[in-house]
Amino acid sequence: MAQPGTVDRILDTAEVLFAQKGFAETSLRAITSKAGVNLAAVNYHFGSKEALIQAVFERFLSPFSEALNAKLAEMEASGTPDTPENLLALISRLALGTHPEDPRRAAIFFRLSGQAYSQPVGHLREYLHKQYGAVFSRLQEHMQRALPDMPPRELFWRVQFGLGAAIFTLSGMESLKEISRSDFNMEATEADITGRLLPFLIGGITAPMP
Amino acid sequence: MAQPGTVDRILDTAEVLFAQKGFAETSLRAITSKAGVNLAAVNYHFGSKEALIQAVFERFLSPFSEALNAKLAEMEASGTPDTPENLLALISRLALGTHPEDPRRAAIFFRLSGQAYSQPVGHLREYLHKQYGAVFSRLQEHMQRALPDMPPRELFWRVQFGLGAAIFTLSGMESLKEISRSDFNMEATEADITGRLLPFLIGGITAPMP
DNA sequence: CCGCGTTCAAAACATACGTTTCAAACATAC
DNA sequence: GTATGTTTGAAACGTATGTTTTGAACGCGG
Numbered sequence: 001m002a003q004p005g006t007v008d009r010i011l012d013t014a015e016v017l018f019a020q021k022g023f024a025e026t027s028l029r030a031i032t033s034k035a036g037v038n039l040a041a042v043n044y045h046f047g048s049k050e051a052l053i054q055a056v057f058e059r060f061l062s063p064f065s066e067a068l069n070a071k072l073a074e075m076e077a078s079g080t081p082d083t084p085e086n087l088l089a090l091i092s093r094l095a096l097g098t099h100p101e102d103p104r105r106a107a108i109f110f111r112l113s114g115q116a117y118s119q120p121v122g123h124l125r126e127y128l129h130k131q132y133g134a135v136f137s138r139l140q141e142h143m144q145r146a147l148p149d150m151p152p153r154e155l156f157w158r159v160q161f162g163l164g165a166a167i168f169t170l171s172g173m174e175s176l177k178e179i180s181r182s183d184f185n186m187e188a189t190e191a192d193i194t195g196r197l198l199p200f201l202i203g204g205i206t207a208p209m210p
Numbered sequence: 211m212a213q214p215g216t217v218d219r220i221l222d223t224a225e226v227l228f229a230q231k232g233f234a235e236t237s238l239r240a241i242t243s244k245a246g247v248n249l250a251a252v253n254y255h256f257g258s259k260e261a262l263i264q265a266v267f268e269r270f271l272s273p274f275s276e277a278l279n280a281k282l283a284e285m286e287a288s289g290t291p292d293t294p295e296n297l298l299a300l301i302s303r304l305a306l307g308t309h310p311e312d313p314r315r316a317a318i319f320f321r322l323s324g325q326a327y328s329q330p331v332g333h334l335r336e337y338l339h340k341q342y343g344a345v346f347s348r349l350q351e352h353m354q355r356a357l358p359d360m361p362p363r364e365l366f367w368r369v370q371f372g373l374g375a376a377i378f379t380l381s382g383m384e385s386l387k388e389i390s391r392s393d394f395n396m397e398a399t400e401a402d403i404t405g406r407l408l409p410f411l412i413g414g415i416t417a418p419m420p
Numbered sequence: 421c422c423g424c425g426t427t428c429a430a431a432a433c434a435t436a437c438g439t440t441t442c443a444a445a446c447a448t449a450c
Numbered sequence: 451g452t453a454t455g456t457t458t459g460a461a462a463c464g465t466a467t468g469t470t471t472t473g474a475a476c477g478c479g480g
Binding site for chain 3: 451452453454455456457458459460461462463464465466467468469470471472473474475476477478479480
């Protein structure tokens with residue numbers, strides 16, 4: 001492994017370009033030339049482009065997943081009550097703050113998630129489900145405890161809807177900011193949008209059953 | 211123009227493949243060979259691959275956009291009150307029923323929308339905004355009339371959140387159906403999911419202000 | 421200082437892509 | 451029936467991609 005070197009420079013550059021332009025549209029040459037490393041370095045260190053993509057996601061999601069697990073355990077230990085407000089605020093804080101050294105990485109995080117989710121059949125989606133399905137299930141259980149009267153199947157779909165609203169909106173934040181700027185003369189920040197998002201999610205998830 | 215021929219066979223095949231695997235991942239050779247037409251036919255009839263993509267969207271969105279416009283005009287004329295319920299039910303019915311000849315096309319419609327939205331910078335997103343921004347604005351005005359006490363900027367974001375929830379969920383419906391099948395032994399249908407989606411959207415959009 | 425495993429650099433490779441070319445087939449009007 | 455404009459077919463073009471190869475450079479323990 002290289003010290004503060006090639007591997008990390010590739011990952012740093014790749015995550016930015018993947019988030020900006022997508023996986024298929026980002027060539028290894030674009031990554032390596034911008035990262036200032038040799039083209040062959042990707043295949044040498046990672047094996048293939050697809051392995052690079054997975055490595056980018058692992059570096060992103062592992063800290064998030066671990067932090068979420070830790071915070072949930074903390075909640076359980078301290079007896080903090082399970083409420084939609086608590087759970088969603090927790091996730092929101094985590095998503096925005098998992099990488100405090102660079103706030104821009106939150107935006108990259110969202111865009112990568114959107115790319116992964118809207119990706120076709122690809123190995124990526126099942127890799128994510130296999131790798132991080134456990135923490136998602138745990139979250140779902142907490143949400144179920146917060147809303148004991150809601151049928152699990154209904155809750156499952158509502159969480160999916162909420163996930164969609166969040167990822168989709170935050171992933172397209174750049175464009176939406178521009179629209180909101182031209183239509184409302186309003187500058188919108190990440191924190192501003194997530195602040196508006198939370199009441200929406202709570203309202204949707206706790207909406208009365210049909 | 212070809213009669214019941216080449217052009218439509220290309221569009222029919224392209225929309226399926228684009229929805230399944232994305233734009234960049236679908237080659238013209240894959241389209242033309244599956245459609246049973248010559249490779250050069252795409253460039254001959256459409257000019258380029260990008261023009262093909264736009265043509266696919268135009269064939270999808272124009273009927274939808276026109277139908278929505280017509281229904282909104284109908285509402286205005288008949289004095290039907292603007293309520294979130296009415297408006298969202300209207301859109302839902304339209305999205306599921308714009309192409310009644312083939313219900314599978316609703317799924318394709320959602321997947322294409324998801325692809326377009328999560329697409330990078332590409333010309334597609336601004337093309338869609340330029341082409342269909344008007345009908346979206348009109349819808350937004352109706353929603354504003356339904357919720358006169360909500361600040362327009364707040365409403366803008368809430369509509370975006372709802373759009374995200376809808377497109378994102380419906381676009382990933384195939385995978386989500388499978389998860390719901392394995393986790394809940396539950397068969398989910400399009401109508402089932404949209405039936406659950408509407409209360410969520412209404413709850414989110416009408417949630418109390420923070 | 422030497423030997424060896426690791427990393428890097430430059431070039432080449434094979435392939436897939438979008439696009440273009442050009443002649444043949446076709447349809448239509450005169 | 452011939453001429454004209456349109457559509458199709460097969461092949462080629464140029465380019466960009468992911469990957470592989472081959473040595474050189476480097477770091478380090480003996």
